[in-house]
Amino acid sequence: MANLTEHALPETYTGLQFHSPSSPPLLAILPTPIPTAGTVIVKPLYSIIVQYANEIFTNGNPRGYKYPLPLVPGGSCVARVAAVPSDATSLKPGHLVFVELTVRGRDDPNIKILRSFHEGYSEGTRKLMAAEEWRNGCWATLSTAPLESVHVLDEDILVGKLGYKLEELGSLSQLVVPYGGLVDVGLKAGETVLIAPATGSFSSAAVHVALSMGARVIAMGRNEEALAKLKELADPGRVETVKISGDVQQDVDSLAKFGPLDVYFDISPRPANESSHIRAGILSLRPGGRMSLxxxxxxxxxxxxxxxxxxxxxxxxxxMNTSQQAKDLIKTVERGVLKIGTRAGMEITGKFGLEDWEEALRTAAAKGGPGKSVYFIPNGE
Structure with a gap:
């Protein structure tokens, strides 16, 4: 235990450990890992609970996500650095950081997993997920994270100058994902982007991101109340809304009112493969237009x-996104270009200790969604 003592780490930590998606999890006492090269130990403050977590880790896992058991879930979080590895050049204990969901193979960055959520479908992704360092996530009092997936947040600017609360920074978990797709298709200031559907957790986050990139947004969805709230995010004409009708031609006609689209950003959920908005979005793109899937x-x-x-x-x-894209997105928040939290209409609808896991997952399912977040606070506030 000399190494743990050297890093001022406790011998054990507590994690919400699942042994089956059909049985309740345990508050397990687990041995604290030593921060070997490339591995950071963090103390999670706000660990996001995705709206559909109850369909992954409980109720028999109806989404069919693949993951090894036993498992401590929790992909991304806002955290404090507890200990750094020998190869960290600037990261220090005590730093406020954002920890990404994505873990990438160091010898092949095309190998990606959703840490503690989904091991993917190849031998390489399964091997990466099985690694002791990346198996467990941040629904715990301590967690490991790859050095390259831990991004320092400028606390003096974000909290001191811009006045954000630490809990508001948790929305980075939702914003960073669509940023990757929008950057990959080269969205430019002044362009018109269709975001469809736009009324889910990650898709509504895409609206915020696209606006910060200078685009005009056409937000499309079925939830008219959520669409109306999105329209209020910017000056008149910056966000337009279209309800998905179920008829391709009707959707095309509705989109045509706003002129040809430069970009169509699609982040459709699992059952949407026959929805009218996909074909309508493609048909509404201008010559040379781009589609992001x-x-x-x-x-x-x-x-x-x-x-x-x-x-x-x-x-x-x-x-997902690259490590550099995550850093770039954080800069837009630190510069005040991308607004988050209550001033951007984002709401935190629940904060729970690990022991209240059942209520936490139930609240995420019922009160998550566009512009809303639910968190575990493993170390209290």
């Missing part, structure tokens, strides 16, 4: 082949 549809979608070919449309798939 970031959604979770496990099956196939219908592509208007001739339209894509004739108009020279680019379709770009993106899974």
């Amino acid at each position: 970031m959604g979770g549809i496990p099956g196939d979608i219908s592509i208007p082949y001739w339209h894509v070919s004739y108009k020279g449309i680019t379709i770009k798939g993106t899974f």
